[in-house]
Amino acid sequence: MSPTGGPAVDATGFRRLMARWATGVSVVTAHGPQGDAGLTVNALLSVSLRPPSVLVSLSNDADTLPVIEQSGHFGVSFLAAAQQPVSERFAATLGAEEKFRGVARHPGPNGSPLLDGGLGALECRVVDRTPAFDHVLVLGEVVHLEAGADGLPLVFFRSGYSAAEGTDRLRLPPRQP
Numbered sequence: 001m002s003p004t005g006g007p008a009v010d011a012t013g014f015r016r017l018m019a020r021w022a023t024g025v026s027v028v029t030a031h032g033p034q035g036d037a038g039l040t041v042n043a044l045l046s047v048s049l050r051p052p053s054v055l056v057s058l059s060n061d062a063d064t065l066p067v068i069e070q071s072g073h074f075g076v077s078f079l080a081a082a083q084q085p086v087s088e089r090f091a092a093t094l095g096a097e098e099k100f101r102g103v104a105r106h107p108g109p110n111g112s113p114l115l116d117g118g119l120g121a122l123e124c125r126v127v128d129r130t131p132a133f134d135h136v137l138v139l140g141e142v143v144h145l146e147a148g149a150d151g152l153p154l155v156f157f158r159s160g161y162s163a164a165e166g167t168d169r170l171r172l173p174p175r176q177p
Protein backbone atom coordinates (compact mmCIF):
# COMPACT_ATOMS: atom_id res chain seq x y z
CA MET A 1 0.00 0.00 0.00
CA SER A 2 1.13 3.54 -0.71
CA PRO A 3 1.16 6.21 2.08
CA THR A 4 -2.24 7.39 0.78
CA GLY A 5 -3.79 3.90 0.73
CA GLY A 6 -3.64 3.26 -3.04
CA PRO A 7 -1.88 0.29 -4.64
CA ALA A 8 1.90 0.49 -4.20
CA VAL A 9 3.90 1.36 -7.33
CA ASP A 10 7.48 0.18 -7.28
CA ALA A 11 9.75 3.17 -6.61
CA THR A 12 12.58 1.80 -8.77
CA GLY A 13 10.27 1.36 -11.74
CA PHE A 14 8.90 4.86 -11.22
CA ARG A 15 12.40 6.33 -11.07
CA ARG A 16 13.42 4.45 -14.24
CA LEU A 17 10.40 5.70 -16.15
CA MET A 18 10.82 9.29 -14.97
CA ALA A 19 14.46 9.10 -16.12
CA ARG A 20 13.06 9.01 -19.66
CA TRP A 21 11.42 12.37 -19.06
CA ALA A 22 13.99 14.89 -20.32
CA THR A 23 14.16 18.21 -18.47
CA GLY A 24 16.27 21.32 -18.36
CA VAL A 25 18.41 22.04 -15.32
CA SER A 26 18.21 25.09 -13.06
CA VAL A 27 19.83 26.33 -9.88
CA VAL A 28 17.32 27.64 -7.33
CA THR A 29 18.81 30.10 -4.88
CA ALA A 30 17.97 32.40 -1.98
CA HIS A 31 19.72 34.90 0.23
CA GLY A 32 19.42 34.62 4.01
CA PRO A 33 21.11 35.95 7.14
CA GLN A 34 23.85 33.32 6.73
CA GLY A 35 24.48 34.32 3.11
CA ASP A 36 23.59 32.70 -0.21
CA ALA A 37 22.11 29.19 -0.54
CA GLY A 38 21.20 27.16 -3.61
CA LEU A 39 20.56 23.75 -5.11
CA THR A 40 20.23 22.10 -8.51
CA VAL A 41 16.57 21.64 -9.50
CA ASN A 42 14.87 19.97 -12.46
CA ALA A 43 11.41 19.72 -10.86
CA LEU A 44 10.34 23.10 -12.18
CA LEU A 45 7.10 24.02 -13.90
CA SER A 46 6.01 27.15 -15.68
CA VAL A 47 2.52 27.65 -14.17
CA SER A 48 0.86 30.78 -15.57
CA LEU A 49 1.55 33.74 -17.84
CA ARG A 50 -0.78 36.18 -16.06
CA PRO A 51 0.91 36.62 -13.73
CA PRO A 52 4.11 34.88 -14.77
CA SER A 53 4.67 32.17 -12.17
CA VAL A 54 6.69 29.01 -11.60
CA LEU A 55 6.49 26.05 -9.23
CA VAL A 56 9.48 24.19 -7.82
CA SER A 57 9.43 20.93 -5.88
CA LEU A 58 12.03 20.94 -3.10
CA SER A 59 12.97 18.10 -0.78
CA ASN A 60 12.12 18.59 2.89
CA ASP A 61 15.81 17.82 3.51
CA ALA A 62 17.13 20.60 1.25
CA ASP A 63 19.13 23.13 3.26
CA THR A 64 18.06 25.81 0.77
CA LEU A 65 14.34 25.38 1.59
CA PRO A 66 14.34 27.21 4.97
CA VAL A 67 16.44 29.99 3.43
CA ILE A 68 13.78 30.48 0.71
CA GLU A 69 11.01 30.42 3.28
CA GLN A 70 12.74 33.00 5.45
CA SER A 71 13.63 35.23 2.53
CA GLY A 72 10.21 35.09 0.86
CA HIS A 73 11.99 35.19 -2.51
CA PHE A 74 13.99 32.79 -4.65
CA GLY A 75 16.08 32.96 -7.79
CA VAL A 76 16.00 30.50 -10.72
CA SER A 77 19.02 30.37 -13.03
CA PHE A 78 18.55 28.29 -16.19
CA LEU A 79 21.77 26.45 -16.99
CA ALA A 80 23.42 26.36 -20.42
CA ALA A 81 24.98 23.18 -21.83
CA ALA A 82 28.46 24.28 -20.74
CA GLN A 83 27.38 24.62 -17.10
CA GLN A 84 27.35 20.93 -16.16
CA PRO A 85 30.03 21.57 -13.47
CA VAL A 86 27.73 24.21 -11.93
CA SER A 87 24.87 21.69 -11.80
CA GLU A 88 27.17 19.11 -10.19
CA ARG A 89 28.41 21.61 -7.64
CA PHE A 90 24.92 22.70 -6.56
CA ALA A 91 23.71 19.08 -6.34
CA ALA A 92 26.62 18.04 -4.14
CA THR A 93 26.49 17.68 -0.36
CA LEU A 94 28.48 20.81 0.31
CA GLY A 95 28.05 23.80 2.59
CA ALA A 96 26.44 26.80 0.94
CA GLU A 97 29.68 28.80 1.07
CA GLU A 98 31.55 26.01 -0.72
CA LYS A 99 28.87 25.71 -3.41
CA PHE A 100 29.16 29.38 -4.35
CA ARG A 101 32.97 29.59 -4.15
CA GLY A 102 34.21 31.03 -7.44
CA VAL A 103 30.73 31.05 -9.02
CA ALA A 104 30.05 34.37 -10.76
CA ARG A 105 26.70 35.79 -9.69
CA HIS A 106 24.84 38.97 -8.92
CA PRO A 107 21.89 39.74 -6.67
CA GLY A 108 18.37 40.19 -8.05
CA PRO A 109 16.34 43.20 -6.84
CA ASN A 110 15.27 41.23 -3.74
CA GLY A 111 18.70 39.82 -3.00
CA SER A 112 18.42 36.29 -4.47
CA PRO A 113 21.71 35.35 -6.15
CA LEU A 114 21.38 34.91 -9.92
CA LEU A 115 24.16 32.94 -11.62
CA ASP A 116 26.05 34.44 -14.56
CA GLY A 117 26.70 32.62 -17.82
CA GLY A 118 23.37 30.82 -18.24
CA LEU A 119 20.34 31.04 -20.51
CA GLY A 120 18.60 33.50 -18.21
CA ALA A 121 17.28 33.94 -14.70
CA LEU A 122 14.17 34.80 -12.73
CA GLU A 123 13.55 36.17 -9.30
CA CYS A 124 10.27 35.10 -7.70
CA ARG A 125 8.22 36.13 -4.69
CA VAL A 126 6.93 33.14 -2.74
CA VAL A 127 3.12 33.17 -2.95
CA ASP A 128 2.31 29.65 -1.76
CA ARG A 129 3.89 26.63 -0.10
CA THR A 130 2.24 23.21 -0.27
CA PRO A 131 3.60 20.13 1.52
CA ALA A 132 3.80 17.18 -0.91
CA PHE A 133 4.91 13.93 0.77
CA ASP A 134 8.66 14.32 1.36
CA HIS A 135 8.79 17.53 -0.73
CA VAL A 136 7.39 21.05 -0.58
CA LEU A 137 5.89 22.70 -3.66
CA VAL A 138 6.89 26.35 -3.70
CA LEU A 139 4.88 28.63 -5.99
CA GLY A 140 6.58 31.86 -7.00
CA GLU A 141 5.33 34.91 -8.86
CA VAL A 142 8.03 36.14 -11.20
CA VAL A 143 9.03 39.66 -10.15
CA HIS A 144 12.23 40.00 -12.17
CA LEU A 145 13.49 38.45 -15.40
CA GLU A 146 16.88 38.47 -17.10
CA ALA A 147 17.40 36.89 -20.53
CA GLY A 148 20.90 35.46 -20.91
CA ALA A 149 22.52 33.96 -23.98
CA ASP A 150 20.11 32.16 -26.32
CA GLY A 151 22.31 29.03 -26.39
CA LEU A 152 21.78 25.32 -25.91
CA PRO A 153 20.38 24.17 -22.55
CA LEU A 154 21.86 21.68 -20.14
CA VAL A 155 19.53 18.66 -20.33
CA PHE A 156 18.94 15.97 -17.70
CA PHE A 157 17.94 12.62 -19.25
CA ARG A 158 18.42 8.93 -18.32
CA SER A 159 19.82 10.01 -14.94
CA GLY A 160 22.65 11.88 -16.66
CA TYR A 161 23.48 14.99 -18.61
CA SER A 162 22.58 15.14 -22.26
CA ALA A 163 22.70 17.58 -25.17
CA ALA A 164 19.74 19.17 -26.96
CA GLU A 165 20.62 19.94 -30.54
CA GLY A 166 17.04 20.30 -31.74
CA THR A 167 16.25 23.39 -33.75
CA ASP A 168 12.99 22.24 -35.29
CA ARG A 169 10.19 24.68 -34.58
CA LEU A 170 6.87 23.78 -33.02
CA ARG A 171 4.31 22.99 -35.73
CA LEU A 172 0.66 23.30 -34.84
CA PRO A 173 -2.28 22.40 -37.06
CA PRO A 174 -3.80 25.50 -38.74
CA ARG A 175 -6.62 27.09 -36.73
CA GLN A 176 -10.14 26.54 -37.95
CA PRO A 177 -11.79 29.85 -38.95
Ligand SMILES: Cc1cc2nc3c(=O)[nH]c(=O)nc-3n(C[C@H](O)[C@H](O)[C@H](O)COP(=O)(O)O)c2cc1C
Pocket residue numbers: 025038039040041042043044057058059061062063064065087090091092093094096156
Ligand atom coordinates in the same frame (compact mmCIF):
# COMPACT_ATOMS: atom_id res chain seq x y z
C1 LIG B 1 19.86 17.13 -12.25
C2 LIG B 1 19.42 17.24 -10.81
C3 LIG B 1 18.15 17.71 -10.51
C4 LIG B 1 17.72 17.84 -9.18
N1 LIG B 1 16.46 18.30 -8.94
C5 LIG B 1 16.05 18.47 -7.66
C6 LIG B 1 14.74 18.99 -7.41
O1 LIG B 1 13.99 19.30 -8.32
N2 LIG B 1 14.37 19.17 -6.11
C7 LIG B 1 15.20 18.84 -5.05
O2 LIG B 1 14.80 19.02 -3.90
N3 LIG B 1 16.45 18.33 -5.28
C8 LIG B 1 16.87 18.15 -6.55
N4 LIG B 1 18.14 17.66 -6.80
C9 LIG B 1 19.00 17.30 -5.66
C10 LIG B 1 19.61 18.54 -4.98
O3 LIG B 1 20.25 19.39 -5.93
C11 LIG B 1 20.64 18.11 -3.92
O4 LIG B 1 20.01 17.27 -2.98
C12 LIG B 1 21.29 19.28 -3.21
O5 LIG B 1 22.49 18.83 -2.59
C13 LIG B 1 20.46 19.94 -2.11
O6 LIG B 1 21.19 21.06 -1.65
P1 LIG B 1 20.90 21.82 -0.27
O7 LIG B 1 20.62 20.77 0.80
O8 LIG B 1 22.15 22.62 0.00
O9 LIG B 1 19.71 22.73 -0.49
C14 LIG B 1 18.59 17.50 -8.12
C15 LIG B 1 19.87 17.01 -8.43
C16 LIG B 1 20.28 16.89 -9.75
C17 LIG B 1 21.66 16.38 -10.05
